[in-house]
Amino acid sequence: MSYFLFIVKSAFEDFRRSKMQTFLTSLGILIGVFAVVTLTAMGLGLKKYISDQFDSLGTNTLFVAPGKLLQGGGFGESSLLGNRFDLKDLNRLKRVRSIKSITPLSSKSGTAKGAKDSEFSTIFFSSEAFFDISGFEIDKGRFLDKRDIDKRAKVLVAGPKIAEKLFGTISEAIDKKVTIDNVSFTIIGVIKSKGGGGFGGPDYDSYFFGPYTTGFIFDPDKKFIRFAMKTDENINISSVKEEVKDAMLKRYKDDEFSIVEPTEILSVVNGIFGIMNIVLVAIASISLLVGGIGIMNIMYVTVSDKTKEVGIRRAIGARKNDILFQFIVEAVALSILGGALGLGLAYAGILLVQPFFPAYMDVTSVALALGVSSVIGIIFGVLPARKAANLEPVEAIRYE
Amino acid sequence: MIKLDKVVKSYKIDEETTFYALKESSVEINEREFVSIIGPSGSGKSTLMHLIGLLDKPTSGEIIVQGRKISQLNDDQVSSLRNEFIGFVFQQFNLIPKLTVLENILLPSFYARKKLEYDPREKAMGLIKRFGLEGKEKSYPNKISGGQQQRVAILRALIMEPKMILADEPTGNLDSKTGGEIMEMLKELNEDEKITIAIVTHEADIAKYGKRAIHVKDGAVVK
Known part of the structure; x- marks a missing residue:
């Protein structure tokens, strides 16, 4: 020893x-x-x-948000308020060639009434591209498609948690009606769980997703809170950022918008x-x-x-x-x-x-x-x- | 083998008063001797023993161990000398209560700086067998008798194969029969193993085991 x-x-x-x-x-x-x-x-x-949560967005994702989102290592003061974007901006950004897909985003919160129960929830209004950009997978039914956008269809894709809450089971929710703020929507699909929620990140499982054109029902001004876009994987993201910036500068001042990569938010x-x-x-x-x-x-x-x-x-x-x-x-x-x-x-x-x-x-x-x-x-x-x-x-x- | 040359041990009590625990004394202990250091309590024999055992330093004078002056050695070297050269046996046995009999015996070998030419564990088991402590290896000191404890203390003193065993009132806490056994054990070690033995005692019966007596009285060696 x-x-x-x-x-x-x-x-x-x-x-x-x-x-x-x-x-x-x-x-x-x-x-x-x-x-x-x-x-x-x-x-x-x-x-x-x-x-x-941010990793699931992938590396070739960009956000355009009003105000200065990231300043001096923290979140800027006007990141939650400030300017809101419109269809003109969307069309201008759509012309940037290196952007593969783009979706405007707006939201509406209210009490959602289903067959079994009602619950306070939020609808994200976006284009069909949002599902690809956010990395969602469908569980039952289908995603939004281009026709839903064009027709301003009153359809929603639901998160699994809210679907279960309002209709008992996920399968029960498909093709059923849900009413939010006296507007009636049909549920066309339920996404697979993204898990978690409650701390820091958005709880997608408890959200609805609808066509951005339909969102105009709640907003006659037709404004968006931000744009999310996916770029071509072979193109350097900073050069895309420059192009997006040039497009935005035609209408806004430098401090009225931010172009953010998820990795920046992450840092x-x-x-x-x-x-x-x-x-x-x-x-x-x-x-x-x-x-x-x-x-x-x-x-x-x-x-x-x-x-x-x-x-x-x-x-x-x-x-x-x-x-x-x-x-x-x-x-x-x-x-x-x-x-x-x-x-x-x-x-x-x-x-x-x-x-x-x-x-x-x-x-x-x-x-x-x-x-x-x-x-x-x-x-x-x-x-x-x-x-x-x-x-x-x-x-x-x-x-x- | 060990020589105390004009050694004095004194303590300053205040500016004017100095207490002499040991007045100028010279003592020599030779190889293979059996020496008794005799004196009444308070005579300074404990101080003498501590100096011979290299536990204390003299105020003046020199201690020479096998030709080496102790004043020229550092604390680590003196520790090593205590470890290898001297084995201590005390009146209160001084075993470490939380260590087993075997661990107590082995303890000095853990502090050895030189490479031992034998396996200390084997040696300890041999000693335990030879001195009738078989079966007690794993016992704790408080579970064995006083006589057995003192035997363990002697085996601890032997584990490093010292040149000298220094025993301070080794029978003081034992009845006369057990005390006699312990003294016989020391005598055997002196005669068979040629180990130098120095015992400090105030009892004439015990002092008789020594072949030479050093008398200490009133803080001085009187021969």
């Missing part, structure tokens, strides 16, 4: 002999690690969820989560600090308790560094014990919330939790350990 294993074993023998004290001492680290791991898991999960989202993570970790670090001080305190007590033992070990040949090492290992073991328990608890907690929240624990946070607890053990163990190492052998062995 190596010396290292031997002192780890005897540290755990100490813990076994005073279970309650050991548990209470490592409690601070336990709570700290639990907090750090759980909070970062939630942040990570949320971030991954949002990234996945803003990442930035926000980066800051959020730092704040969370900073808060949780306070509890780790308190935990560390707890360990330091108990290690000082341990050094007093073990003065005689130190004396014996010194008498039979232990060097100062052997004693130093022994007490640091004990502090680190105590700290890692707390860290491992905190990690276990966090894992259980994450499994528990996963049905409701996209929490996600990665290897980095596990490594970080254990790494941080070891470092805390070393930092807060070194002073008491030095006290032990510097005891005079003759005084230590006389100690009762």
Whole structure:
């Protein structure tokens, strides 16, 4: 048995002999690690969820939105209000050759009444291209097509969640009528679930999708909130951006519209989560600090308790560094014990919330939790350990 | 083998008062000797023992171990010397309660800096067998008798094959029969293994085991 294993074993023998004290001492680290791991898991999960939403859009997608959407690493002030676009803009953008497909987008929210139930919902009005751009797949029935747009047909494609809510089952919803704001629509299809919803990204499963021409019923001004477009995959996206910009500049000032790639939105989202993570970790670090001080305190007590033992070990040949090492290992073991328990608890907690929240624990946070607890053990163990190492052998062995 | 040359141990109590735990004394212990250090309690014999055992440093004078001046060695070198050269046996046994009998015996070997020419575990098992502690290897010290604990302490002192065993009142916590057994064990080690033995005691019966006596009285060696 190596010396290292031997002192780890005897540290755990100490813990076994005073279970309650050991548990209470490592409690601070336990709570700290639990907090750090759980909070970062939630942040990570949320971030991954949002990234996945944008990933499904593909790399060759562009949005044109009113106002300055992304400014200085954040969302601009006029991104939600500001100018709204019209059919003239749509026709102008349609003439940009490198754009493969384009859809205008507008929306209408209201209470949707189905055969079984009613629910507050939102209709996205778009062209048939929207389904391709957003990467939707059909489950039952069909998507919107060009004829629906041309005929201003009162038809809707439903998300699976809202279809089930209003009609009981997805199959039941097909060809049924749904009424929103006294306008009656026929459901022609239900899309496959995009999953999630509720946090950050749009919950497509609870939306309806209708022809943008039909949307004019609710908006006599015939305005759109944004355009979404897919470009030719072989063409450099920044050159397409330039073309779109030129087209838009013919009518609008530079600061009245934004051309955004999903990856840009993603980097803003990442930035926000980066800051959020730092704040969370900073808060949780306070509890780790308190935990560390707890360990330091108990290690000082341990050094007093073990003065005689130190004396014996010194008498039979232990060097100062052997004693130093022994007490640091004990502090680190105590700290890692707390860290491992905190990690276990966090894992259980994450499994528990996963049905409701996209929490996600990665290897980095596990490594970080254990790494941080070891470092805390070393930092807060070194002073008491030095006290032990510097005891005079003759005084230590006389100690009762 | 070990020589204390004009050694003084004193403590400054305040600016004007100095307490002499050991006044200027010179002592020499030779190889294969069995020496008793005798004196009443408070005479300074513990201080002398701590100096011989390299647990304490003299205020003045020099300790020479096998020709090496201790004052010229650093703390690590002195630790290694304690580890390899001296085996300690104490009145209160001083075993580590959370370690088993076998682990206690092996403990000095964990601190060894030199490469041992034998397997310490094998050696420990051999010693356990030889000195009648078989079956107690995995016991903790509080589960065995005082006499057995002191035997474990002697085996711990033997594991590094030291030149000298330094025993401080080794029978002080034992009844006379068990004490006699322990003294016989030390005698056997001196005669068969040629290990130098120095025992510190205030009992004349125990001191008789020594072939030479060093008398300590009122903080000084009086011969």
